Amino acid sequence: MLEEIREKLKSQFGLESESYDTNMLLVKCDRNQLRDLMKFLKENGFNYPHTVSVVDYTPKGEGFQANYVLENLNSKKFVMVRVSIPEEDLTVPTVSDIFPPLQPHEREAWEMFGVEFIGNPRLEVMLLPDWAEGWFPLRKSYDFKKHRKPSKEKK
């Protein structure tokens, strides 16, 4: 099953893929290709999206990374689609119209990392309080200690 997808990806998109786990395929793609690739995967049975996992690699100088995890519920196989996002231009086209369940996941990734998913209808603060919009607390540059509540002064 995964071998088939791997060959199709190579012939249709020219993308190399590697096995991530025994049941998971890892595909690295470009931002411009993302939407076409997601549509293709949905047509090929990977119609159950799990999540969007953004990773901050800025301390290593590699920008950000967005990982989309999709499952095929019939053959029980996974595909992980990986997109690199440079630090200067934190934008990715949204896939929330292709996979509606990913809309809140993109929204969470936006409020935690500041990655803008262009076309997502609802990029609003969800988990954080309103006054914390734009803090992006899951970024590596976020200083936990700076925002800690001052402890009560000793008498």
Place this chain on the structure above:
Amino acid sequence: MGNSIATAGYTFVVEESKEISGEDLGLLQEKLLQLNWGVQHPASGPMRLKVWVDGDEVVKVDPDIGYVLRLLEKLVEYRTWINAIVNVERACFIDNFGTMTGYSIAAEKIAGVEVPKKADYVRTILCEGGRIVSHLIGLGSFVGVMGVHTPMQWALIAREKFLDAFEVYSGQRIATASIIPGGVRYEPTGKFIEKMITAVDFLEKEFIPRYGEVFIDNPTLKVRSEGIGVVPKEKAVELGLAGPALRASGIPSDIRKDYPYAAYGELDFKVVTKEEGDCYARYLVIWEELIESAKIIRQAIEGLPEGEWRTKFPIKVPPGEAYVNVEWARGCFGFHLISDGGTGPYRLKMRAPSFANLWAMPEIMKNVKLADVPVIFASLYMCHGDIDR
């Protein structure tokens, strides 16, 4: 007296922008009314649903979450590989074993550590114990939202026996911190096994017959929950439902069966599915899984091998990453764990099943009666700690 609400001076928010009060309240029937379901509703837990109603019919639902946000994914980055379990288990306190197991398997995959067989079996026993504890509360609260609070008390009595077993094992009843990368933390003593068997005995001989007689196939309960919040098979995938809610729509998705972890590959159990996809089907899935879990515990205790229960886990883990799914009580819990060669995780992303169910809920709640909102909410079987993390 006239309209008592009007004289009391209440103000209602209509369509968010217009406000109505006083004499205009007569027109209210023709307009949308926004109600707040929660934060202090007995069934809602720490979250708010903004419910727009047209008369008695729900037009739109918008969840307002974040009341129990602890940012566990960030806290984990400040811990060592083993200490991180205290943050991971707090994703939801009710079934903490599932999340700890998932995180530990991910860490072991990156480090290339193989766990002893005994640890796998103890993990299975604990995970199923956690599932039973969670399902008991799920069953109790489902009937609880309809105004009958007896089943919750019965469930808590059965749950107590399992908590006793966890206490004997780890010293703690709820936040046990007992499953670590490299195995399990404590030796499964004879006393623990004995307590676990007592708990399963009580569940199978006392709780299940008694509860099954009264609250399963109960005509009043069926009137309230059958045919409510129906999700057909295709719609369930499209909405991204997870766990018991997905299985109640007829999709046999169970990580324990699909990609066996711990000792599930060697044990015999069946995946519970229902075809109807309504609230009652979701309730029955939880009920039947409870019975299955008790069987799994018995098998795992019988097959418990001899030997070590933990191996050494390195302090520094080589760079790498892993994505691991586990079947947690409330659905498929995903862990995307990344190591950069340090003494702790570089990044952990937790994919929560309740989060997926929550955002599928507004679609399910369209055009239902206001009285069905709590029933659908409870049938989706969500945990607030899990939604907010």
